[in-house]
Amino acid sequence: RAAMAKWPNVPDVFGWLRLDGRGQWWIQNQRLSHPAMIEFIQRNYAQDRQGRAFFQNGPQRVFVELENTPLVWRVQADGQVHSPTGACAQPQQCLVDENGLLYAVSAAGLGLVHTQDMWLAAELLEQGRWPAPQTVAWAGLPQQFGFVRSPQLQAPVGAE
Numbered sequence: 001r002a003a004m005a006k007w008p009n010v011p012d013v014f015g016w017l018r019l020d021g022r023g024q025w026w027i028q029n030q031r032l033s034h035p036a037m038i039e040f041i042q043r044n045y046a047q048d049r050q051g052r053a054f055f056q057n058g059p060q061r062v063f064v065e066l067e068n069t070p071l072v073w074r075v076q077a078d079g080q081v082h083s084p085t086g087a088c089a090q091p092q093q094c095l096v097d098e099n100g101l102l103y104a105v106s107a108a109g110l111g112l113v114h115t116q117d118m119w120l121a122a123e124l125l126e127q128g129r130w131p132a133p134q135t136v137a138w139a140g141l142p143q144q145f146g147f148v149r150s151p152q153l154q155a156p157v158g159a160e
Contacts, residue, residue: 010059015152017041017055018065021101021112023072023084042085051142052151063151070147071111073104075120079129083111094125094133095141102133103141110145 018026025032025041032038044056045064053064064070073081081104082088089106096102102113102121113121124130142149 012054013060013062015063015065017062018067019053019070019072020067021072022114022116023074038084045085047147050154051147052154053147054151065152066147066149068101068149069103069110069112069141069145071109073111073113073117075113075117075124077120079124081106081111081113083108087111091130094131095136096133097136097138097141099138101138103136104130105145110141110147 016027020026025038032041041055045053046056047053047070048061053066053070055062055064071083071085071087073083075081080088080090087106087108089104089108091104091106093105094102095105095110102118104111104113104121121130125133136144141147148154
């Protein structure tokens with residue numbers, strides 16, 4: 001907050017940070033691997049009122065390009081899902097798109113189920129511990145769940 005008060009007119013950044021479909025962070029074309037940097041981004045990760053995901057870096061908002069959804073869920077044996085950003089929830093709805101990707105909807109929002117957890121997710125679905133998935137169109141997810149995949153495409157002219 002002090003940095004935001006000291007530097008109130010720091011421009012937003014677009015097209016620099018990306019979250020892929022496996023929950024990995026990328027700066028331009030390089031995957032981040034430094035644990036402290038990843039933890040810092042995830043601790044300061046949020047969405048604005050327009051549904052744009054961002055990382056608050058002091059007074060600056062670094063908007064995030066999403067390969068798929070704002071959250072990537074890791075499935076737990078008890079049926080809960082966890083995101084790397086700290087969100088933890090019980091799926092209230094499951095969706096499957098035309099590509100066979102599975103999504104879980106919870107009070108924390110929509111997230112893609114990590115591909116490495118599909119076996120466990122399938123077991124939870126078969127056991128009836130998760131709701132039966134409904135078919136959904138991948139392209140319609142942002143509008144239906146209120147998020148923006150590419151804030152850069154909506155960036156104001158002159159934004160960095």
